[in-house]
Amino acid sequence: MDDLFEIRLMVGGTYYPLTIPRKDERLYREAARRINDKLNRYREHFPQLSEEKYYVMAAVHIAMVNVMLEDFNDTAPYKDKIQQMDKELDSILSRLSPDQE
Numbered sequence: 001m002d003d004l005f006e007i008r009l010m011v012g013g014t015y016y017p018l019t020i021p022r023k024d025e026r027l028y029r030e031a032a033r034r035i036n037d038k039l040n041r042y043r044e045h046f047p048q049l050s051e052e053k054y055y056v057m058a059a060v061h062i063a064m065v066n067v068m069l070e071d072f073n074d075t076a077p078y079k080d081k082i083q084q085m086d087k088e089l090d091s092i093l094s095r096l097s098p099d100q101e
Contacts, residue, residue: 011035012055038062 003022008015009032020028038058042049046057 012039012051035062 004019005022005025006017006019007025007028008017009028010016011032012035018028035058038061039054042054042057046054049057
């Protein structure tokens with residue numbers, strides 16, 4: 001069982017208590033840092049917006065990056081091409097007579 005413990009993450013000026021696996025602490029802290037960085041950038045560039053809109057903009061940005069990474073890591077097109085090439089190779093080899101090999 002994972003060693004759980006409680007941390008307090010500050011996101012957007014508010015502390016959030018979380019119980020997490022100890023091994024994931026670095027990930028949570030880095031995630032909070034990135035959210036805070038994104039919020040601060042939006043605050044600087046768009047000072048007229050409400051806090052809620054900063055959070056929405058940060059969430060959209062993070063979700064978009066997540067989708068891009070999922071697409072980048074999608075190996076299905078490569079698998080499909082390899083399977084197609086494998087079938088073609090099998091077809092060619094099956095047409096060869098034993099004395100031509």
